[in-house]
Amino acid sequence: MKKANVAINKDLCKKCAICVHFCPKEVFTIDQDGYPLISRLDKCTGCRLCFLRCPDFALEVETELDD
Amino acid sequence: MPSDDYKQYVAMDRLPSIWCPGCGNGVALKALALAFAELEMPPDKTLLANGIGCSGRVGDYVRCHRFHGTHGRTLAFVTGIKLVRPEIKAVCLLGDGDCSAIGMSHFVHSARRNVDIVTIVINNYNYGMTGGQFSPLSPYNVITSTSRSGKAEPDIDICKLADLAGANYVFRTTIYHVVEMKNYIKEALGKKGFSLVEIVSPCPTYYARYNKIGNIIKQLEWLKDKFIPIEEYNQMKDAEKENFFWRGRLTNRDLPDLYQHTRRSRG
Ligand SMILES: Cc1ncc(C[n+]2csc(CCOP(=O)(O)OP(=O)(O)O)c2C)c(N)n1
Numbered sequence A: 001m002k003k004a005n006v007a008i009n010k011d012l013c014k015k016c017a018i019c020v021h022f023c024p025k026e027v028f029t030i031d032q033d034g035y036p037l038i039s040r041l042d043k044c045t046g047c048r049l050c051f052l053r054c055p056d057f058a059l060e061v062e063t064e065l066d067d
Numbered sequence B: 001m002p003s004d005d006y007k008q009y010v011a012m013d014r015l016p017s018i019w020c021p022g023c024g025n026g027v028a029l030k031a032l033a034l035a036f037a038e039l040e041m042p043p044d045k046t047l048l049a050n051g052i053g054c055s056g057r058v059g060d061y062v063r064c065h066r067f068h069g070t071h072g073r074t075l076a077f078v079t080g081i082k083l084v085r086p087e088i089k090a091v092c093l094l095g096d097g098d099c100s101a102i103g104m105s106h107f108v109h110s111a112r113r114n115v116d117i118v119t120i121v122i123n124n125y126n127y128g129m130t131g132g133q134f135s136p137l138s139p140y141n142v143i144t145s146t147s148r149s150g151k152a153e154p155d156i157d158i159c160k161l162a163d164l165a166g167a168n169y170v171f172r173t174t175i176y177h178v179v180e181m182k183n184y185i186k187e188a189l190g191k192k193g194f195s196l197v198e199i200v201s202p203c204p205t206y207y208a209r210y211n212k213i214g215n216i217i218k219q220l221e222w223l224k225d226k227f228i229p230i231e232e233y234n235q236m237k238d239a240e241k242e243n244f245f246w247r248g249r250l251t252n253r254d255l256p257d258l259y260q261h262t263r264r265s266r267g
């Protein structure tokens, strides 16, 4: 079951790839334009490290999901 | 539960920021906003005062009282604010250049007076805004735009200096260590008197490029590997210590702050 939702706002993202490289579960890949792509959401534990490390307020993690 | 509460302290409509991709300033801003939100600090009783520099632009993106001091002098202005409005919780966010070069005397005396201010120093080891010149905190021998063959001057440990001068609370962390950063900013906000939180931060555009540290990922890995807990660091032999920096809490005490001293002297 999905533990969290991750959303990226491309208007704010500066393609630094910090979220991609430091996600402990390798949830992200990089799309052809260099933006992070949420590829393995099922692996996400909702640890929020990507949210905390994003320098540009471009990434949100929602962990309290309604079933 | 990730709440959106932190957003009430962030001027989201002014984003994206002016900072380069990967710059640590935005990470520190978020940690600060999260700490404000967790402590439910009223924006009308909260001040973020900035120095001048890339880090000084943090103030452009907050929603609480905000104030730009002249370069190096922010702590002096905020000392005045705290004496007339002691109920305001004041955070001064300064660059390493702002705080340790032109502002060094204000920094030492603010710590000595134990003014009730949380000072956050974003230490990116150089003057970002003006093109990557070295600051007194840039480590010995590093390459900057004013030390092309290695910085010839020794650096100073701003944490030890604040401790010696009389600060009540001193903590050093890095932009990599995001959870501890937020928690210790919170702890500092709960203290009376002078607190210093030094955050070692990447400047991908100048410092990291000149010193060939690699991309922002390598820079964060460098912070992760090089900054070890103070307890571990203290156990090391001197030769070993040269390859590392410590992070953690150096000081935590409850000496009277400047306001208490002035009340007492007035009787
Ligand atoms: C009195 C005065 N002297 C010099 C300057 C030019 N100046 C602007 S920012 C800056 C240094 C910024 O470095 P730092 O404080 O480390 O902040 P960063 O940009 O790295 O965040 C200097 C010297 C100025 N604005 N005012």
Ligand code: SF4
Pocket: A004, A006, A022, A023, A024, A025, A026, A027, A028, A043, A044, A045, A046, A047, A048, A049, A050, A051, A061
């Ligand atoms: S919340 Fe944690 S596990 Fe999920 S994507 Fe972000 S860093 Fe990865």
Ligand code: SF4
Pocket: A008, A012, A013, A014, A015, A016, A017, A018, A019, A020, A036, A053, A054, A055, A056, A057, A058, A059
């Ligand atoms: S950390 Fe933020 S700015 Fe950087 S790539 Fe990820 S979403 Fe974009």
Ligand code: SF4
Pocket: B018, B019, B020, B022, B023, B024, B025, B054, B055, B124, B128, B129, B202, B203, B204, B205, B206
């Ligand atoms: S020059 Fe350095 S400190 Fe300034 S915004 Fe760019 S990366 Fe950040």
